[in-house]
Amino acid sequence: MEHYNMNLTLKIWRQKNKNDKGGFQSFQVKNISSEMSFLEMLDVLNEQLINDNQDPIAFDHDCREGICGMCSLYINGKPHGEWKGNTTCQLHMRAFKDGETVTIEPWRAKAFPVIKDLIVDRSPLDRIIQAGGYISVNTGNAVDGNSLPINKDDADASFAAAMCIGCGACVAACKNSSAMLFLSAKVAHLALLPQGAPERHSRVMNMVAQMDKEGFGACTNTGACEATCPKEISISNIARLNLEYLSASIVAEK
Amino acid sequence: MLDAKIPAGQLDDKWTDYKGHCKLVNPANKRKLEVIVIGTGLAGASAAASLGEMGYKVKAFCFQDSPRRAHSIAAQGGINAAKNYQNDGDSVFRLFYDTIKGGDYRARESNVHRLSEVSANIIDQCVAQGVPFAREYGGLLSNRSFGGTQVQRTFYAAGQTGQQLLIGAYQALERQVALGNVKMYNRHEMLDVVVIDGKTQGIIARDLVSGNLERHFGNAVLLCTGGYGNVFYLSTNAMGSNVTAIWKAHKKGAAFGNPCFTQIHPTCIPVSGDHQSKLTLMSESLRNDGRIWVPKNVGETRKAIDIPEIERDYYLERRYPAFGNLVPRDVASRAAKERCDAGFGVGTSKQAVYLDFADAILRYGKIEVGKEGRENVSEEEIIVLGKEVIKEKYGNLFDMYEKITGENPYELPMRIYPAVHYTMGGLWVDYELQTTVKGLYCLGEANFSDHGANRLGASALMQGLADGYFVIPYTLGNYLADEIYNKPVSIDHPAFIEAENEVAKRINTLMNVKGSQSVESLHKRLGKIMWDKCGMARNAEGLKQAIEEIKELRKEFWNDVKIPGTINEFNPELDKANRVADFMELGELMCIDALERNESCGGHFREEYQTPEGEALRDDGNYMYVSAWKLKSESNWELHKEELKYDVIKPTQRNYK
Numbered sequence: 001m002e003h004y005n006m007n008l009t010l011k012i013w014r015q016k017n018k019n020d021k022g023g024f025q026s027f028q029v030k031n032i033s034s035e036m037s038f039l040e041m042l043d044v045l046n047e048q049l050i051n052d053n054q055d056p057i058a059f060d061h062d063c064r065e066g067i068c069g070m071c072s073l074y075i076n077g078k079p080h081g082e083w084k085g086n087t088t089c090q091l092h093m094r095a096f097k098d099g100e101t102v103t104i105e106p107w108r109a110k111a112f113p114v115i116k117d118l119i120v121d122r123s124p125l126d127r128i129i130q131a132g133g134y135i136s137v138n139t140g141n142a143v144d145g146n147s148l149p150i151n152k153d154d155a156d157a158s159f160a161a162a163m164c165i166g167c168g169a170c171v172a173a174c175k176n177s178s179a180m181l182f183l184s185a186k187v188a189h190l191a192l193l194p195q196g197a198p199e200r201h202s203r204v205m206n207m208v209a210q211m212d213k214e215g216f217g218a219c220t221n222t223g224a225c226e227a228t229c230p231k232e233i234s235i236s237n238i239a240r241l242n243l244e245y246l247s248a249s250i251v252a253e254k
Numbered sequence: 255m256l257d258a259k260i261p262a263g264q265l266d267d268k269w270t271d272y273k274g275h276c277k278l279v280n281p282a283n284k285r286k287l288e289v290i291v292i293g294t295g296l297a298g299a300s301a302a303a304s305l306g307e308m309g310y311k312v313k314a315f316c317f318q319d320s321p322r323r324a325h326s327i328a329a330q331g332g333i334n335a336a337k338n339y340q341n342d343g344d345s346v347f348r349l350f351y352d353t354i355k356g357g358d359y360r361a362r363e364s365n366v367h368r369l370s371e372v373s374a375n376i377i378d379q380c381v382a383q384g385v386p387f388a389r390e391y392g393g394l395l396s397n398r399s400f401g402g403t404q405v406q407r408t409f410y411a412a413g414q415t416g417q418q419l420l421i422g423a424y425q426a427l428e429r430q431v432a433l434g435n436v437k438m439y440n441r442h443e444m445l446d447v448v449v450i451d452g453k454t455q456g457i458i459a460r461d462l463v464s465g466n467l468e469r470h471f472g473n474a475v476l477l478c479t480g481g482y483g484n485v486f487y488l489s490t491n492a493m494g495s496n497v498t499a500i501w502k503a504h505k506k507g508a509a510f511g512n513p514c515f516t517q518i519h520p521t522c523i524p525v526s527g528d529h530q531s532k533l534t535l536m537s538e539s540l541r542n543d544g545r546i547w548v549p550k551n552v553g554e555t556r557k558a559i560d561i562p563e564i565e566r567d568y569y570l571e572r573r574y575p576a577f578g579n580l581v582p583r584d585v586a587s588r589a590a591k592e593r594c595d596a597g598f599g600v601g602t603s604k605q606a607v608y609l610d611f612a613d614a615i616l617r618y619g620k621i622e623v624g625k626e627g628r629e630n631v632s633e634e635e636i637i638v639l640g641k642e643v644i645k646e647k648y649g650n651l652f653d654m655y656e657k658i659t660g661e662n663p664y665e666l667p668m669r670i671y672p673a674v675h676y677t678m679g680g681l682w683v684d685y686e687l688q689t690t691v692k693g694l695y696c697l698g699e700a701n702f703s704d705h706g707a708n709r710l711g712a713s714a715l716m717q718g719l720a721d722g723y724f725v726i727p728y729t730l731g732n733y734l735a736d737e738i739y740n741k742p743v744s745i746d747h748p749a750f751i752e753a754e755n756e757v758a759k760r761i762n763t764l765m766n767v768k769g770s771q772s773v774e775s776l777h778k779r780l781g782k783i784m785w786d787k788c789g790m791a792r793n794a795e796g797l798k799q800a801i802e803e804i805k806e807l808r809k810e811f812w813n814d815v816k817i818p819g820t821i822n823e824f825n826p827e828l829d830k831a832n833r834v835a836d837f838m839e840l841g842e843l844m845c846i847d848a849l850e851r852n853e854s855c856g857g858h859f860r861e862e863y864q865t866p867e868g869e870a871l872r873d874d875g876n877y878m879y880v881s882a883w884k885l886k887s888e889s890n891w892e893l894h895k896e897e898l899k900y901d902v903i904k905p906t907q908r909n910y911k
Contacts, residue, residue: 007280017823035526037658042298043531050772050827055818060319062492064532066654067417068323072559083657090657115463116824119319123440130432134425135384139304139723142378149393159386159411162418166322178525195384 005031006098010045012057013105015114016177018121022114024103034094038081039064039071039240041093058117066090066230069165072172073118074105079169087167087230107168109177111215124214127180131210132203133186135195148194158192161185163231170225170233176217181225183211184241185233187191191244201248256509256882256896259684260364266346269368272685273728277735284309284599287734288742290457290472292444292499294321296416296715297698297861298478299423300722306430309729310734313470314427315439315459317494317829322424325480325492329416329536330651331400331544332408333715335373340397344405346370351903353713354400355642356582357678357706358856358872359905360512360880362898364685365703372724373716377724379408383422386410400711401538402582402910413537419569420714423722442468443829444499445757447475447506447694448750454693455743456750458757462829465822467754469745473737474693474730476721477503481677481699483516485837485844486789487781489674490522490535496833497840500681500700508689509882509894511682511702513840514848517709518790519675520586523658523668524606533673534658536609537651538711541579543614543644544668545585546570548598548607558600558608558667577910584708584857584870585910587672590791592868594671601669612665615640619651672790676714678705679847682882682896686729687721690884693733697721702880708854764831765821769814773831776811779840780804780834788845793861797849801842805889808838843883843891844888850893853877865907874905 007030015022029045036044039061046056062070066087073088075081081091097103104118111122162185170181187204190196194201219238226235261268271724279287287310302314316324350370354361377395381387387409388396397406397763411418430436439459445467446458456471482497483489500612504510521536547566554561569589571578590607593599599607616633619640623631641664645652655663681689681696683703689696698718705713745751787800792817811834819825854863854870855877863871880894886892 021851024507033527033529036529037531040529040531044529046775047772050816050818055820058824062318062494063324063325064493065328065534066657067328067414068325071319071321084652086657090654092657092660094660106837120822122319126322126431126438126440129379129425130428134429135382136429137379137382137426138307139300139379139426139727140375142375142382145377145381145387146394147338147819148381150389151388152391155386155389155393158384159418162386162411162421165417166320184606189386190384193384193386195382200636201264217363 004034004098006034006093006096006100008032008096009101011101012025012118014117016116018113018115024240027030032093034092036093037064037089038075038091038093039089058119060119061089064089067165069167072107072120072167072169073244074107074172076103079172081228085230085232087165107172109171109216111177111179112168112171124216125166125168125179127214128179128183128207128210132199132206133190135190136199150193154192158189161192161233161237162189164233165231167230169228169230171216173224173228174217175222175224176220178219179211179214179216180219180238180241181229181233181235184237187244188237188240191240200244201251204241204244204248256682256690256894257684258362258896259686260362261685265367268364270870272610276728279731279735279738279830281309283738285311287311287473287737288313288471289730290408290475291315291477292457292477293324293479293700294424294427295324295326295478295480295698296420296423296699296718297722298476299324299427300419300719301476301478301697301726302436303423303426303430304723304727305730306433306435309435312436313439313472314436315442315444317441317443317462319440321427321438321440322421324420325495326420326715327417328492329715330413330535331539332398332410332415332712333376333419334400334407334710334712335377335409335716336370336407337374339395340406342405344407348405349373349407352403353704353710354706354903355908356710357708358870358908359874359878359900360855360898361704362880363902368725368755369704369720372720374714375724376719380419380422382782383426385411385418385422387418393693398539398542399580401580401586402543402577403712410539411716413539413648416715418720423719429642429757443832444502446502446753448693448753449506449691450743450747450749452692456745458753460757463824465758465825469750469754471742471745473734473742474695476695476697476726477681477700478697479700481680482837482840483677485780486674486784487778488521488525488530488533488785490533493532493812496836498833498836500696501836501840503681503691503694503696505885505909507691507884508694509682509884510679510843511880511882512679512847513844513883514705514788514851515678515707515856515858516674517583517676517678517727518587518672520583520672521609521670521688522673522675523655524601524603534654535673535675536655536668536670538583540609540648540651543647544579544609544611545613546579546607546609548593548600552597554600554745558610566872567598574910582708582710583911584859587790588859588868590672606669606671609670611663612667613646616642618643661907674789676709678702678707678709682880685722686732687726688729688733695726695730697726697743707858761821761828761832764815764835765828767812767815767817769816772816773827773834776807776815777834777837780807780837783807784841784844788848791859791861792848794849797845800845801849804838804842804845811835811838815830817840826909827866842889847881847883847889851877872907
């Protein structure tokens with residue numbers, strides 16, 4: 001792999017706090033190596049800003065290996081940037097060319113207010129899980145793990161849905177700011193397993209109700225969520241969610 | 255001073271006896287008792303959820319924006335359990351034995367045996383929660399093998415086992431939040447423990463969004479804050495992983511156990527340049543199928559695929575025929591360093607070795623062809639089929655490697671090099687996981703227990719969940735049963751006010767340094783000292799130098815650090831400064847501990863103490879103890895020793911040949 005260095009212009013969203021109006025500010029960074037990760041490029045910028053007595057850019061990040069779901073960012077209008085099936089922290093600078101202008105913004109959604117600069121509040125996603133995204137089993141109640149054989153295809157499909165990292169890119173990508181892909185991934189993960197069966201009806205009803213309450217939009221099957229998801233969670237989970245919701249509605253007594 | 259409170263009796267009966275005799279708290283009283291849990295990784299989330307289910311009033315804290323972000327999520331390979339589902343001779347005893355041996359005989363027998371006993375319950379619990387472990391076509395759970403063992407006891411979910419286990423614990427935690435049993439504090443960092451008359455009564459926390467300090471009362475405090483590998487700056491830890499909570503506890507009297515025991519993981523993606531902010535692990539599970547090699551010629555310039563078989567040195571298979579590529583991590587790391595230091599390294603930096611899947615791809619391809627009963631199949635087609643199998647097993651890891659390096663590991667061997675991964679050291683705890691401060695507990699990676707001087711792969715997840723789901727629910731009750739007689743302390747108690755003032759003062763001092771160097775740049779310098787002199791190989795001279803250099807650097811930090819912004823706002827640079835200030839103190843203690851231990855054991859390799867073949871040379875006569883350090887004053891620690899008694903296992907030199 002050939003490495004190269006580049007100079008870039010960065011157009012970054014600055015916002016002091018959630019009450020501030022916010023706006024774009026431009027910065028220049030020089031000698032960025034193509035081997036750096038995108039966040040390492042921002043580290044370089046922040047080091048530069050601190051040296052120049054300016055406030056560094058606040059952005060969320062933690063594991064920097066694409067699994068914790070903490071990093072976010074629209075990069076040139078795309079959640080997590082250009083690469084398919086990828087998180088911002090795993091985007092590397094070889095995706096950019098010398099002289100390019102890169103626009104960086106926080107997730108934009110009514111349910112995700114900006115806290116500072118590029119950081120938003122994603123606690124609505126936790127509250128959707130609190131509404132029913134679990135199996136009610138207390139510690140110590142379990143039977144032997146192999147007493148419940150699970151068809152491999154179902155287990156694999158359940159795992160594919162459970163890979164969701166809760167980053168919120170699906171919401172950010174959706175023109176309606178819908179959280180349907182996030183929610184459906186959890187519903188499908190648990191609905192595909194026999195352990196999830198006892199609560200399947202109440203789970204889907206309560207989680208959907210919570211999603212609506214949080215101010216997320218409706219799903220119009222555009223598919224931007226699936227195209228953007230760093231873990232490539234399938235939109236077929238939304239179909240499963242709709243099925244679960246429908247069957248729950250038919251039998252709902254509450 | 256150190257009382258490990260190990261129950262009397264036969265090793266296999268200790269835990270059962272303990273559970274049968276420990277004190278209980280009745281349900282009505284549990285509602286009145288408050289427990290604070292710091293950190294929401296596997297240990298913290300499982301503890302908070304379990305204690306909430308039991309009826310305690312729990313407050314849980316994490317510095318991330320959601321408890322689901324904790325770094326347990328990044329664990330890849332798997333979790334061990336003595337289920338013997340593979341009928342290959344596994345048992346509680348064998349898991350116990352492998353863990354003690356893997357830890358190079360520096361762990362406590364009673365704790366490790368308990369860990370092995372509850373390992374099977376963990377798998378059951380996680381399956382019940384809906385953790386989608388890998389399964390066979392018959393619908394039963396699948397296993398693979400990991401380093402340092404000869405059985406298949408590792409349960410996994412592709413290369414994302416930590417993620418799936420954490421999501422399970424997180425969901426259990428969120429359920430308790432919904433039920434009102436747990437109150438969650440996201441984006442909060444614990445900055446001190448409040449101790450009154452020798453007993454823990456709460457914490458001081460900082461709301462990282464507003465910058466405000468908060469006082470929280472708790473009848474007990476559980477520190478579940480993970481490891482401190484970031485003292486090396488570059489490690490496989492998350493950027494926010496830190497020592498702060500346990501270091502504050504240490505300063506309030508909790509002894510620190512074996513601080514120098516660090517695990518250097520053999521298979522990480524090598525450093526590419528000065529810009530590097532963290533290192534990424536390639537799961538140990540890859541060593542099931544990947545073969546590690548370097549060229550036989552010093553200064554080899556050909557590409558890996560152009561080097562013929564006969565000119566390759568599969569040095570692990572050569573040196574350790576019995577375990578081959580699956581030797582424990584410390585052994586594999588040192589062997590890689592030895593080859594690179596001798597000039598056989600590969601890649602631009604020459605600080606890397608190859609991890610090659612070409613053989614495995616062929617082998618799996620042939621099996622696929624065999625399944626279909628086909629003959630005369632071309633090698634190209636076999637390779638295509640083999641790659642499919644490898645993709646199913648390790649796809650996410652291969653993708654990650656390609657994103658970071660820009661190279662396709664299905665075509666070229668991976669380049670890997672050891673990196674700091676895990677810290678076996680941590681707060682000293684007794685059998686009940688209580689530190690030397692009453693009411694202050696430490697769980698998971700943050701404590702020193704269970705892994706001795708080297709942790710075996712797939713044992714960290716096991717320990718985190720064992721502590722949280724199955725140990726603390728019993729041992730905490732034994733303490734809290736007596737707490738029902740005490741009234742909750744008001745957060746206006748002078749001790750709370752004083753603790754808060756101390757925290758505020760320290761933050762003020764930091765902000766007012768107004769120097770010229772960024773936190774990051776000073777942290778990098780600390781990391782370099784630690785890696786060069788207290789890393790994979792250590793010697794007395796280097797450690798002495800490191801201690802002086804760290805003291806100097808710490809002075810420089812407090813005189814010249816530059817933190818932008820203000821205190822009462824969201825200020826990530828200030829958060830980082832608070833953590834790095836603690837690393838600057840911890841680094842010194844790690845070097846002191848490494849210097850005091852005049853032997854090599856597990857991940858602690860003192861160059862002066864090695865066998866003629868270059869293996870770690872233990873000194874059981876003089877160092878068969880846990881070092882527990884108590885802080886007296888700045889740069890002044892007192893060593894307490896917990897002698898390790900092996901009643902069941904006979905320590906020998908570890909042999910993986």
